[in-house]
Amino acid sequence: MKVLLTCIIAILYYLPVRAQFNDSTYYHLGLSATGSLNKTNTSDAYLLNNGLNFGVKKxxxxxxxNSTWLYGKQNRQLSNNDFSSTLNFNLYKTFPHFYYWGLLNYATSFSLKINHQTQAGLGIAYNLIDKENFNINISDGVLYDTSNLLADDRYDTFRNSFRLQYRMLIKDLILFEGNNFLQNSFANGSDYIIRSTNKLGIKLKKWISLTSSLNYNRMNITRSENLNLTYGITIDQYF
Incomplete structure (x- = not known):
């Protein structure tokens, strides 16, 4: 793993660096490796949070x-083994600051008691603030959700999916960004999902940052939730 990470950093070091998507930028690669460790005389716990993002603009x-994997143990007992992989597209064809989106997501989660979950949907989004260093976006749409829970309970439902997204870059040094989702079932008011990821990054170079990430997830139908704070590095490369 250390050799692989060293090779990736060496390759990215020689790629042309840019701050974000623009007219001459068509690809984006992001890698993150964060975690936390706590050990005392009577207990120990660790948590690893790894992510991969690849984007194409045409x-x-x-x-x-985007794929993420969260894995952890507490006192040698499994606490997290949560995997999520998402494919999404944005289509800018109408008004300024407005676009259509589509999403396909697959997830498994030990901590949220999910064997398998697949979501697919469409919706619209609008940039409330759309500046190079400051962006606030809201989106809404409909998802079809089919899941298999750890209790071997299979169910299907349609959900309203609302998202608040933000990104703020201060003096090309400090980056705040977050994705926050609320997904309510149309059929059952007590069946809702909350997903929240908020990050703070301090850039060491344009392509590498020290990162702290706060993640909160709740699946109310299984009465399960998790809250995780991790820290590590993030590699961001536009080319």
Missing amino acids: KDAVLNF
Whole structure:
């Protein structure tokens, strides 16, 4: 793993660096490796949070692939083994600051008591603030959700999916960004999902940052939730 990470950093070091997508930028690669460790005389716990993001921009469309894996143990007992992989696209074809989106997501989660979950949906989004260093975006749409829970309970439902997203870069040094989702079932008011990821990054170079991430997830139908604070490095490369 150390050799692989060293090779990746060496390759990215020689790629041309840019701050964000622009007219001459068509690809984005992001890698993150964060975690936490706590050990005392009577207990020990650790948590690893790894992520991969790859994006492609072509004229009026953006395609993104994102995967995350959260793994942890507490006193040698498994606490987290949570995997999520998302493919989504944005289509900019109408008004300024407005676009359509589509999403396909697959997830498994030990901590949220999910064997398998697949979501697919469409919706609209609008940039309330759309500046180079400051962006606030809201989106809404409909998802079809089919899941298999750890209790071997299979169910399907349609959900309203609302998202608040933000990104703020201060003096090309400090980065705040977050994705926050609320997904309510149309059929059952007590069946809702909350997903919240908020990050603070301090750039060491344009392509590498020290990162702290706060993640909160709740799946109310299984009465399960998790809250995790991790820290590590993030590699961001546009080319």
